[in-house]
Amino acid sequence: MMFVPRRTAQPWSILVADAATGSARTVFTADAGRGSHFWNVVAASQVMWSADDHIVFPWERDGFVHLYSIPSSGGQWTQLDQGSHEVEYVAMAPDRRHIVFNSNQGDRDRRHLWRAPTDGSRAAVPLTSGESIEWAPVPLADDAVAHLRSDARMPAHAAIVTGSTRRALAPETMPQGYPADRLVVPTAVTLTATDGVQSYGQLFLPPAGSGDGKRPAIIFLHGGSRRQMLLGWNYGSYYHHSYAFNQALALRGWVVLSLNYRSGIGYGRDFREALGYGATGGSEYRDVVAAARWLRARPDVDSAKVALWGGSYGGYLTAMGLSRNPELFAGGVDIHGVHDWNVGIKTFLQDYNALEDPAAARLAFQSSPLSTVKGWKDPVLLIHGDDDRNVRFIETLTLIERLRTQGVHVEQLVFPDEVHGFLRHANWIAAYEASLDFLDRQVVNKGRAETKPLRAAERD
Numbered sequence: 001m002m003f004v005p006r007r008t009a010q011p012w013s014i015l016v017a018d019a020a021t022g023s024a025r026t027v028f029t030a031d032a033g034r035g036s037h038f039w040n041v042v043a044a045s046q047v048m049w050s051a052d053d054h055i056v057f058p059w060e061r062d063g064f065v066h067l068y069s070i071p072s073s074g075g076q077w078t079q080l081d082q083g084s085h086e087v088e089y090v091a092m093a094p095d096r097r098h099i100v101f102n103s104n105q106g107d108r109d110r111r112h113l114w115r116a117p118t119d120g121s122r123a124a125v126p127l128t129s130g131e132s133i134e135w136a137p138v139p140l141a142d143d144a145v146a147h148l149r150s151d152a153r154m155p156a157h158a159a160i161v162t163g164s165t166r167r168a169l170a171p172e173t174m175p176q177g178y179p180a181d182r183l184v185v186p187t188a189v190t191l192t193a194t195d196g197v198q199s200y201g202q203l204f205l206p207p208a209g210s211g212d213g214k215r216p217a218i219i220f221l222h223g224g225s226r227r228q229m230l231l232g233w234n235y236g237s238y239y240h241h242s243y244a245f246n247q248a249l250a251l252r253g254w255v256v257l258s259l260n261y262r263s264g265i266g267y268g269r270d271f272r273e274a275l276g277y278g279a280t281g282g283s284e285y286r287d288v289v290a291a292a293r294w295l296r297a298r299p300d301v302d303s304a305k306v307a308l309w310g311g312s313y314g315g316y317l318t319a320m321g322l323s324r325n326p327e328l329f330a331g332g333v334d335i336h337g338v339h340d341w342n343v344g345i346k347t348f349l350q351d352y353n354a355l356e357d358p359a360a361a362r363l364a365f366q367s368s369p370l371s372t373v374k375g376w377k378d379p380v381l382l383i384h385g386d387d388d389r390n391v392r393f394i395e396t397l398t399l400i401e402r403l404r405t406q407g408v409h410v411e412q413l414v415f416p417d418e419v420h421g422f423l424r425h426a427n428w429i430a431a432y433e434a435s436l437d438f439l440d441r442q443v444v445n446k447g448r449a450e451t452k453p454l455r456a457a458e459r460d
Contacts, residue, residue: 001279001345001349001352001357001360001364002278002279002345002348002349003225003277003278003279003280003341003344003345004277004278004279004280005263005273005274005275005276005277005278005280006037006273007034007037007269007270007273008032008033008034008036008037009036009037009038010036011029011030011031011032011036012029012030012036012038013026013028013029013030014026014027014028014029014047014055014057014070015027016055016072025074026074027055027070027071027072027073027074027075028055028057028070028074028077030059030061031061034060034061034062034063034269035059035060035061035062035063037060037273039058039060039065039269040058041058041065041067041087041088041089041090041101042088042089042090042136043089043090043091044091044092046058048090048092048099048118049072050069050092050096050097050099050118050119051095051096051097051118052097052118052119053071053072053073054069054070054071054072054118054119054120055069055070055071055072056068056069056080056090056092056099056118057069057070058087058090060269061079063268063269063270064083064084064085064086064268064269065086065087065088066079066080066081066082066087067079067080067081067087067090067099067101067116068080069118069119069120078119078120079120080099080116080118080120080124081101081103081105081114081116081124082123082124083105083106084268085103085104085105085106085108086103086104086265086266086267086268087101087102087103088101088102088103088104088111088135088265089101089102089111089135089136089137091137091138091139092118092139093115093139093143094139094140094141096118097117097118097119098115098116098117098118098139099115099116099117099118100113100114100115100127100137100139100145101113101114101116101137102114102134102135102137102147104266105126107129108200108266108267109188109200109202109228109230109231109260109266110131110132110133110230110231110232111133111134111135111230111235112126112127112128112129112132112133112134113126113127113128113134113137113145113147113161114126114127115127115143115145127145127161128149128161128166131151131152131231131232132149132150132151132232133149133150133151133230133231133232133233133235134147134148134149134159134161135147135148135235136148136235140160142162143162143163144160144161144162145160145161145162146158146159146160146169147159147160147161148235149168150232150233150234150235151232151233152183152184152185152186152231152232152233153180153181153183153185153232154174154180154233155233155240155244156233156235156240157169157170157171157173157174158170182207182251183247183251184204184205184206184207184247184250184251186202186203186204186231186232186246186258187202187203187205187231188200188201188202188203188231189201189202189203189257189294191259191287191290191291191294192290193286193287193289193290194286194289194290195283195286197262197274197283197286197287199259199260199261199262199287199290199291200259200260200267201229201257201258201259201260201291202229202230202231202257202258203255203256203257203258204246204247204249204250204254204255204256204257204258205250205255205300206250206251206252206253206254206255207250207251214299214300214301214302215253215254215255215300215301215302215305216253216254216255216301216302216305216306216307216330216439216443216444217254217255217256217257217295217296217298217301217302217305217306217307218249218254218255218256218257218306218307218308218309218439219257219258219259219288219291219292219295219306219307219308219309219321220242220245220246220256220257220258220259220309220310220314221259221261221288221308221309221310221313221314221315221317221318222239222242222258222259222260222264222310222313222314223238223310223311223312223313223314223315224263224264224312224313225261225263225264225277225278225284225313226263226264226265226272227239227264227265227313228260228264228265228266228267229242229243229258229259229260237421238311238421241428241432242258242311243258244432245309245432245435246258248432248436249436249439252436254439255295255298255300255301257291257294257295259287259288259291261284261287261288261317262274262277262283262284262287263277263278263284278341278367279341279345279360279363279364279367280363280364280367281363281367282320282367282368284317285317285320285321285324288308288317288320288321289321289325289328292306292321292325292328292329293328296328304330305330305443305444305446306328306329306330307329307330307331307332307333307439307443308321308322308329308331308332308333309332309333309334309335309435309439310333310334310335310337311335311336311337312335312336312337312338312390312391312420313337313338314335314337315334315335315336315337315338315391316337316338316339316344316368316369317337318332318333318334318337318380319332319334319337319339319369319380319399320369320372322334322369322376322377322378322380323369323370323372323373323374323375323376324369324372324375326375326376326377326378329378330378330442330443330446331378331379331380331438331439331442331443331446332378332380332381333380333381333383333435333438333439334380334381334382334383334396334399335382335383335384335431336383336384336385336388336390336391336395336396336420337369337382337391337395337396338368338391338395339368339369339370339395339396339398339399340365340368340369340370340395340398341364341365341367341368342354342361342364342365342368343392343394343395344391344392344395345364347389347390347391347392369399370398370399370402373399373402373403373406374406376403376406376408377408378408378409379408379409379410379411379438379442379443379446380403380408380409380410380411381411381412381413381434381435381438381442382396382399382400382410382411382412382413383412383413383414383415383431383434383435384396384412384413384414384415385414385415385416385417385418385419385420385422385427386414386415386416386417386418387416387417387418387419388418388419388420389419389420390419390420391420396412400412409442411438411442413430413431413434415427415430415431
């Protein structure tokens with residue numbers, strides 16, 4: 001079953017085989033318990049063989065994804081990076097004696113580059129730091145590392161670092177007049193749910209001097225759920241778009257909270273494999289409630305105008321909020337969200353049969369927005385491509401039918417022949433323009449003037 005916590009498994013091993021004879025031997029086996037369930041990094045290979053005859057691999061031995069090294073003949077392993085942080089992108093240097101990786105060591109809501117010898121003879125050293133975000137390292141000769149970089153105001157661009165020298169590659173590709181100075185710099189926040197679990201987020205405040213008084217607020221919920229939003233333009237293309245939309249909302253006067261709820265990455269195994277998350281209870285929704293109450297208590301927020309928006313898993317949590325706590329929210333934008341876990345799981349596991357384990361299927365449905373849809377009162381905009389292979393289009397159609405029978409105000413935007421991560425840039429623009437229009441009419445200006453529902457759109 002998917003979307004359930006997995007903290008332990010049958011311990012995994014690394015075997016070395018002789019290609020000539022076919023004989024193999026085990027050189028490493030993970031401990032039982034923590035770290036026994038393998039979690040991969042972003043790399044050409046999860047097992048990297050160095051020139052000094054060491055094998056480098058990821059392991060969650062202490063509850064965080066670190067890199068380890070062991071002689072190919074076996075023996076004692078060595079941890080290459082230390083601390084309560086996560087390693088994500090990993091690449092072998094040209095000399096095959098060093099490893100370059102990015103992690104959130106000392107800066108949990110960003111990513112920076114590090115280098116370590118593959119034999120663990122010296123400690124890892126930082127290659128970048130500060131308020132930028134670096135990922136996808138490509139080690140070059142002379143210790144230079146090409147990579148992608150962003151920050152709070154500058155989107156992803158190619159860069160290179162050599163020693164203490166950092167420079168952008170092809171800076172002329174940035175459009176003239178790009179309004180970097182106008183963008184908002186988010187700040188990190190920490191929230192605590194009623195069960196004591198801490199979640200994290202980035203707060204976007206409207207620019208100073210853009211108006212006084214109480215403002216509308218909105219919570220952004222990322223998808224995945226194995227994702228992490230950062231204090232800058234995200235390294236994932238889908239979330240690059242999401243970050244841009246959060247900026248657009250802030251510039252239009254919204255207080256925006258981008259929430260890193262439990263079951264996401266970046267904060268360790270126990271946070272990622274949160275007990276009761278997803279189809280086993282939807283415990284991550286408690287973090288959404290904590291975020292809503294935190295926003296509503298702010299003196300600069302109009303507590304009657306707190307909304308939700310998100311896509312995929314974020315659409316699921318948007319629907320959870322609108323169906324379970326209508327008193328907290330004024331409306332939302334749900335982009336290709338999951339509304340029944342038993343449908344969502346079958347999308348990925350074709351042989352999933354809810355009848356084989358009725359108790360688990362019942363819990364999965366109880367963890368879904370459709371189980372509490374009768375409590376839904378506030379307006380919603382539903383956006384979906386009808387050729388979505390990740391979240392079935394029927395998820396949105398079923399919800400529309402249920403809401404309309406209850407008299408809930410529903411608006412929809414359908415993209416024919418479009419998939420989950422929209423292929424056409426024009427469709428991203430259309431989705432966000434429709435969202436801004438909906439939020440202005442149904443949340444910010446609700447009741448000020450007669451409004452007309454947005455008709456279903458079909459775009460070529």
